[in-house]
Amino acid sequence: MISKPIVSVAGKNGPFLNVIEALSQLDLSSLKDKRILIKPNVGRIAPPESGYNTHPEAVAAIIETLNKLGVETIAIGESPIVGVDVFKAFKRAGFTEMAARYDIELIDFNSKPPIVKNIPHPRIITETKICQQVYDYDVLISVPVTKTHMHTGVTLGIKNFKGCLYRHEKVRYHQLEYHKKVYPEKTLDSAISDLASVLMPHMTVVDGYIGMEGLGPSGGEPVKSDFAVASFDAMGADVLTCKLMGLNAEEVPHLKIISERKKMSIKVEDYNVVTNSYEKYIYQYKKPPTKISVQFPGIEVQDIDSCSSCQSSLMLFLKRFGEDMSQYALCDGKFHIAIGKGIEKAMDGTVFVGNCTRHMKEKGIHIKGCPPVATRIYEAIVHREPDKNEDPI
Numbered sequence: 001m002i003s004k005p006i007v008s009v010a011g012k013n014g015p016f017l018n019v020i021e022a023l024s025q026l027d028l029s030s031l032k033d034k035r036i037l038i039k040p041n042v043g044r045i046a047p048p049e050s051g052y053n054t055h056p057e058a059v060a061a062i063i064e065t066l067n068k069l070g071v072e073t074i075a076i077g078e079s080p081i082v083g084v085d086v087f088k089a090f091k092r093a094g095f096t097e098m099a100a101r102y103d104i105e106l107i108d109f110n111s112k113p114p115i116v117k118n119i120p121h122p123r124i125i126t127e128t129k130i131c132q133q134v135y136d137y138d139v140l141i142s143v144p145v146t147k148t149h150m151h152t153g154v155t156l157g158i159k160n161f162k163g164c165l166y167r168h169e170k171v172r173y174h175q176l177e178y179h180k181k182v183y184p185e186k187t188l189d190s191a192i193s194d195l196a197s198v199l200m201p202h203m204t205v206v207d208g209y210i211g212m213e214g215l216g217p218s219g220g221e222p223v224k225s226d227f228a229v230a231s232f233d234a235m236g237a238d239v240l241t242c243k244l245m246g247l248n249a250e251e252v253p254h255l256k257i258i259s260e261r262k263k264m265s266i267k268v269e270d271y272n273v274v275t276n277s278y279e280k281y282i283y284q285y286k287k288p289p290t291k292i293s294v295q296f297p298g299i300e301v302q303d304i305d306s307c308s309s310c311q312s313s314l315m316l317f318l319k320r321f322g323e324d325m326s327q328y329a330l331c332d333g334k335f336h337i338a339i340g341k342g343i344e345k346a347m348d349g350t351v352f353v354g355n356c357t358r359h360m361k362e363k364g365i366h367i368k369g370c371p372p373v374a375t376r377i378y379e380a381i382v383h384r385e386p387d388k389n390e391d392p393i
Contacts, residue, residue, distance in 0.1 A: 004272040007236040009244070011227030011281040015209035018228035019061035022205065025274045026230055028069055031203075035073040036066060037107075037137035039201075040095070041144045041160050043080040044218055048094040051212035051222030054145045056094035058207035058228065062141065063102045077107035079131055079163050081309055082171055082370055086110070107133055114166035117198045123183060123190040123257070124176055129166040130199060142201035142234070146211030146245055148220060150288045150311050151188050153252040154245065155217050156238040157204035158196055165195070171370055174307025175341070175356075188307075189253040196258045204237035205230045208244060213285040215295070219315025225283035235264040236271040243268050246284035296322050300334040302350070304342030309371045310354045314339055316374035317353075328381060336364075339371075353377060 010021035040054035048055055059076065066074055076099060080086050086108045090096050099106050109131035118127050134140065144160040151174075152159060162170060173195075176187040183190055206229040214220035227244055231237040235258065242249040249255050249266050259266040275281075289295060296318050303311065314337065325335040330349045338346050341356035350364040354371045367380045 004270060005231065005233035005236045007229060007231040007233065007240045007271045007273050009227065009229055009240060009273060009275040009278040009281060011208070014057070014226070015055040015207055015228075016057040016061045018209060018226065019058045019205060019207070019230070020065065022228040022230040023062065023065045026232070028065070031066065031071055031139060032069050033072050034138040035136070036071050036075075036139045036141060037134065038062060038074065038076045038141045038143055039160060039163060040076065040078065040207075041147075041155070041163065042078045042086070042089050042093050042095060043084065043163060045084060045089045045092045047092055049210045049222065051145070051147070051210055051216075051220065052218060053089075053093045054143050054207045055209050056098040058205070058209065059095070059143055060098050060102070062143065062205055063104060067102070073137070074102075075105045075107055075137070077109050077131070077133055079109035079165060079167070079170070081312075082168060083373060109133055109164065110167050114169070119194045119197055121197070121261075122194050124187050125173075125191055125194045128195060128198070129169040131164050131166050134164050134199070139202045141203045141205060143205050143207060146206060146208040146225060146241060146285070147216035148213050148245075148247075148285055148288055149216050150219070151186065151307075152192065152254055153287075154238075154242060154247065156241050157201050157206060158234050158238055158258060159192055159254060161199055161201060162192065162195065164199060168370075171307065171309060174309060185253040185257060189257060192254040193257040193261055196254075197261060200262075201234045201237075203230070203232050204234050206237055206241045208241065208281075208283075211245075211285070213287075215288055215315050218312040219319065220288075221286075223283070223285065225281075225285070227281040227283075231271075233264075233271070235259060235262070235266065239266055239268055240271060240273060240278070244278065244282050246282055247287075298326055298329070298334055300332075300336045302336070302338035302340070302343055302346060304338075304340040304344075306340030306354070306356070307371075310339045310356070313369075313371040313374055313377065314353060317377045320374055321378045324378075325381070351377070351381060 046052035114129035
């Protein structure tokens with residue numbers, strides 16, 4: 001009889017103790033004497049407990065556990081979204097202080113040339129650029145924060161490895177030509193499955209202390225769900241985390257595709273969940289809405305073939321400055337803003353965000369960037385000089 005992959009769940013004790021307990025229920029002896037790279041989600045400049053990034057104390061718990069095992073080397077690495085300085089992100093997120101406490105190296109994945117990996121039996125991409133430091137270690141641990149995602153449903157342990165892609169390679173995944181005639185899923189979901197065919201976590205530790213619901217990965221609301229999940233099975237960790245978020249992994253396209261390609265189960269019952277009744281930790285996350293403009297009365301959003309980076313910047317802009325935009329309403333009484341390479345028609349005076357809309361610049365205000373940050377969008381509209389003290393999220 002084949003044994004089920006083990007997934008450990010713990011909760012209700014904060015980011016540090018949740019992870020300590022989840023790891024204590026696994027056999028970690030295989031990690032001894034290994035070189036270990038921890039890949040959290042620190043893609044944006046935001047403070048701890050904002051729901052944007054992995055909590056530093058969740059990673060601290062992993063480090064303390066590994067130190068007790070006697071691992072050879074531990075490092076933390078990240079390649080954030082384009083335009084974000086990784087060390088500024090680490091500092092704002094609390095990782096700089098935490099890493100110094102344990103004498104752990106923080107690595108900018110983009111500091112060295114990438115390694116190009118060929119994709120076997122590709123769906124959408126034949127090769128991809130992966131940050132070379134990833135291959136300097138024996139064990140890769142993905143430590144995502146629980147978030148819903150406007151494009152992919154959720155962003156958890158497997159998708160977190162998209163942060164191992166080199167610089168603009170992450171953006172390229174969002175700009176691939178749609179392939180509906182070949183596959184029904186979005187190109188991004190297929191691209192993530194292609195990446196997973198050559199790069200998967202050896203271990204996943206999910207920080208579900210404070211996540212983000214609704215318009216994630218950066219436009220949603222923080223939510224305290226207060227749990228942790230740990231497993232050596234990447235699919236199992238994501239499947240159980242979906243369950244704890246009140247979601248169904250079988251409805252998450254990239255997980256479904258990966259489960260089929262790699263012959264990994266996407267059903268909760270096919271995993272050995274180590275905890276006393278994991279159902280008590282379930283917290284229902286709100287799903288992303290289908291239309292951004294519904295959230296902001298008086299604002300008309302055109303979004304055709306945009307990437308999640310532009311959507312995230314737009315959401316942050318609307319959340320922070322949307323109420324100020326009524327004075328820039330057009331003749332129909334609404335403020336018009338557009339993103340995406342598919343925009344072909346728009347009302348004169350529309351604000352066009354991102355490099356993909358440059359072809360429409362004669363119709364209104366064009367704000368270049370891939371993507372421009374929220375404050376840059378605001379400054380371009382109101383003709384204000386940039387405030388260098390503001391976080392560029």
